[in-house]
Amino acid sequence: MSEKKKILLADDEEDIRTIVRALLESEGHTVILAYDGLAAIDLARSEQPDLILLDVMMPVADGYEVCTRLRAESETKHIPIIMLSAMAQTDAIDRGLSAGAKEYITKPFDPIRLGEVIDRVLSEA
């Protein structure tokens, strides 16, 4: 149903990267991985993905900082961002959406729902 898209996944947990990558690839997307916030920003600029899946708790630069930076830069502000985080409190969610994320999905997530949200955000772009 969905087109093949290039998705940048930023998360410092190896197992999460493994799982989410497998889920996205099973939907036919291409996945680029970033291990921390700075890598996420660099790869966003150089790879120009169609979508960024961003974790919040990352070392060096956390998800909020990364999101704010990417939304501010001309090279990357057109790329929609979905936050994916185990920080599930309301204020964490508000903060993410205020930083410019299109959606904020809490972990653990239902993989089907993740797929639906990704499809919707990609089609709106």
Added chain:
Amino acid sequence: MSAAIQVGDSLDHILDGCVEAIGEVLEAKRVSIMMTDTATGHLRIRAAHGIPRDVWAEVSIAPGEGVVGRVLTEGMPLIHDANGADPAACEANPHGKDSFASVPLSAHERVLGALSVSDPSPPEKIDLSPLLAAAALVSLAVESANRLASALTLQDHLSEVLCEMTIGVICADQTATVTLCNPVAGGILEITASQAIGHPLETVLPRGIRAVILSMIDEARETRRHTRREISLPRHGDPATMPVRVGAMVLRDEADTVEATVVVLEDLTLGHEVAELRRLDELKSNFLAMVSHELRTPLTSIKGAVHLLESEALKDEPEQRRSLHGLMRKNTDRLIAQINNILDVNQLEHHTLTLFLKPTVIPEIIARVLERRGAEFQDKGVRVEIDLPTLPIITADPERVEQIFDHLLDNALKFTPTGGEVRVWAEADGEQVAVHLHDTGIGLDPKCHDAVFKKFFQLEHTLTRQAGGNGLGLFLAKGFAELHGGDIQFVSTTTVGTEVVVTLPLRAQGDTDAGARDQSEGGQEP
């Protein structure tokens, strides 16, 4: 007559002196000073010369009534000519049937009363000027006395207010003698008001803080500003000190001479406690948020893996399926370990953690930990060197001791980059066994040697967040060691990396009643 007006005398005394003096100087048979009674508004005799005292009480002249009453309302001197006056009206008048002159006593354009002097001379011959002069002086005296009375009342009110205040106040006069010490100040300084008032301020201040406060007063005097400082006040029979905010100020009169010194004392104990409670509350909120995060993360991997395995996605990928099984197993174990950690943290903090003591062989325990974690070390390319002599068997809880070394080795692995090394060695004496772990990793700032054992210390320091992890390991390791009567310390090392030392007594102090250790430390019976 000025001599009659002495500062400090009661007003009545002064007025008595005035009427006597006026009577003498003017050679008048009768002199009276009448003042308005605040209750009735009528004029009453306050002082009189030549009029018997028993008559005074009967005199009550309404404003506008008779000569004197009109002096009150019109504010002008009037002369009463007894000749040809209505005899009935004279009855009411204390000056009787004499002629007299009456002048108003006023201050700030308000008529306070009247000064009346009998004078038999014909009205047109009466010289009012000495009377007016006398009236002016009397008015001044009355006004001053009233002001003084108001000031004293105000002072009483202020004293009452100061005594009720929740802040301590001590006042001293220009000779540095204490004039006021309210109950709160007395409580803080551990003296009574009577022990303070009338004594030199210096002697009233406890030795520990005397010099500081005196220097604050000097500073206030020189800089002409309030000085303020927080100090720790030693208390009698209490090892803890009281945090006190001290303020000093110096009050000057119009001539700029120092009139008084005021020292204000505020007990900050409660404020500090509230701040501490807020801090703990915030820590607790942060802890819950972190814990929640630590449980959700492995669950995410497990849930995702289950979904992938159930779907058609990997039906032709046995390798990937196998690796997902491994991932699920690993994350399930991680989740169980985290939940156990959280429960252990809770038990440690509530002093309800029980040790199950058995003979414990430390080298065996360390070997077990390495067997379990060996693959992780290998994958990361970090070497492990074990150099343990024969160690005495100690009495300890083997499971908890294993957790200690598990956490420490996990920590060492996290912070040691590929190509690094972790070395373990030990020594023993008659009392205890000391096991050293040294890694060639990024090292720990000596300033953090104690703080690192706090819960989630890692998360406040971005450098350590790079290494990941849950932040409870070191807290638990130290807690377990201490429960045994041992300890864990990071030590400064001249070589690259970090060295940590675990000391465990040969015989654990922690009994099956874990609370016993704390109680015996406090000197109570278990």
